[in-house]
Amino acid sequence: MxxxxxxxxxxxxxxxxxxxxxxxxxxxxxxxxxxxxxxxxxxxxxxxxxxxxxxxxxxxxxxxxxxxxxxxxxxxxxxxxxxxxxxxxxxxxxxxxxxxxxxxxxxxxxxxxxxxxxxxxxxxxxxxxxxxxxxxxxxxxxxxxxxxxxxxxxxxxxxxxxxxxxxxxxxxxxxxxxxxxxxxxxxxxxxxxRYSIAVIDTEWMKQRSEEELQQLSYQFYNDTFAMDQNACSSPRLIVWKGEDRKCFETWWEQCMETAKRYELSPWKVSRKYEEVCLNIMETDQIEKVRFYDNRIYVADLQECPRNPEQYDGRFGCFYQCIIQNLEELMPSLNRKIQTIEYAGVSPKELQDRIVEFGAKGGDRIVPLGQALSLDYMWxxxxxxxxxxxxxxxxxxxxx
CATH class of the missing domain: 3.40.605.10 (Aldehyde Dehydrogenase; Chain A, domain 1)
Known part of the structure; x- marks a missing residue:
């Protein structure tokens, strides 16, 4: 032919x-x-x-x-x-x-x-x-x-x-x-x-050594920056289990250091800034936006959103919210939600909550650093x- x-x-x-x-x-x-x-x-x-x-x-x-x-x-x-x-x-x-x-x-x-x-x-x-x-x-x-x-x-x-x-x-x-x-x-x-998120326990994070934090941030970098967050399995929303603002700051400062290897062009910066500004105008859920040396933008949400996919992020733009228990996450797991990365929380408990709730999303539950690991189950x-x-x-x- x-x-x-x-x-x-x-x-x-x-x-x-x-x-x-x-x-x-x-x-x-x-x-x-x-x-x-x-x-x-x-x-x-x-x-x-x-x-x-x-x-x-x-x-x-x-x-x-x-x-x-x-x-x-x-x-x-x-x-x-x-x-x-x-x-x-x-x-x-x-x-x-x-x-x-x-x-x-x-x-x-x-x-x-x-x-x-x-x-x-x-x-x-x-x-x-x-x-x-x-x-x-x-x-x-x-x-x-x-x-x-x-x-x-x-x-x-x-x-x-x-x-x-x-x-x-x-x-x-x-x-x-x-x-x-x-x-x-x-x-x-x-x-x-599809849209993906990461769930991180603050108490677990606080117990990590400096060396462990560096390794975790490198794994997170590979999951996100390596693909400009374009991959459907790259997390854009970070859900913190437990409230500890100091823990958040420590994490993002470490991620900023790791992201210095990222090729950040003026076009990427302008697109990132434009997208976060549009979300600020279109929703009243964003409380504050934190800027980390222009490498990383982090927008604080008032609560865990019912439709996380509306908060799109690329080139180092992330959204974060706080929950006290995994049950609070379940209403957010609509059909658009694909991968849930975890650090410091039980994957079995996550799986059990999804099954009990009957959530339509959350098909993959993987450790932090394995978001892009394609498997025969997708x-x-x-x-x-x-x-x-x-x-x-x-x-x-x-x-």
């Missing part, structure tokens, strides 16, 4: 039908291990934090650890060809999506946004280089990474051919892509705008199982 309107970035799929394979196939695990090694050794990618993080994540040892958690793995097959539409805010997310499709026994056609093509290109080149090895010819022929204009006709063409579709993007982008429906019976996943969905089907057999029963 020829399509002159696309720019091919990696892979050699030419439009032929792709059959489903078994889960976590040996050839796929070998390919990903080789890819991980190449990324870590190649000068184009080894010094890029986002590429290095992907390389560490797709190591064979890490991916094999999922085997026991995948139900009916031996009786599952991939659907065939999965069409992935990657987001425009995270340059490497296309690669993670590709891995999930591969592990689930599928061929993968992936559209990368032209807005992040330049940042995505080094990783695409590594994928192409490893795929070109003779032993990975089958993977090469069942994979295509490309970019095209947003309204290009190839998106409809590939949608009509696919056995499954994954859309990563904002609400508006998903609404637009829904106008190109998949065929009846085709599996589909949509990952729209937004409450087992991605590998969803991208495959069970071959079910029923024994003949006697009359």
């Amino acid at each position: 020829k399509d002159e309107t696309i720019i091919r970035l990696a892979g050699g799929w030419k439009g032929s039908e792709i059959v489903g394979r078994t889960l976590l196939e040996e050839s796929v695990l070998c390919f990903l291990e080789d890819l991980s090694r190449e990324i870590r050794s190649n000068p184009m990618t080894r010094n890029r934090e986002d590429c290095a993080a992907f390389a560490f994540w797709c190591r064979r040892k890490h991916l094999e650890s999922w085997k026991e958690a995948l139900n009916d793995r031996e009786s599952r097959l991939g659907w065939g060809m999965i069409f992935h539409i990657a987001p425009s805010n995270i340059p490497t997310l296309f690669a993670y999506s590709m891995v999930f499709g591969m592990l689930a026994g599928n061929g993968n056609v992936i559209r990368i946004s032209s807005r992040v093509m330049e940042d995505s290109l080094p990783l695409c080149q590594m994928i192409e280089q490893v795929m070109q090895q003779k032993r990975y010819q089958d993977i090469y022929e069942n994979t295509l990474l490309f970019t095209c204009e947003r309204g290009d006709g190839c998106i409809e063409t590939y949608t009509n051919l696919c056995d499954g579709r994954i859309i990563w993007g904002g609400d508006k982008a998903i609404e637009e892509l829904r106008k190109i429906p998949v065929r009846p019976g085709v599996t589909e996943l949509e990952f729209a705008d 937004d409450g969905i087992n991605l590998i199982e969803h991208l495959s089907r069970v071959i079910c057999t029923v024994e003949r029963r006697g009359d």
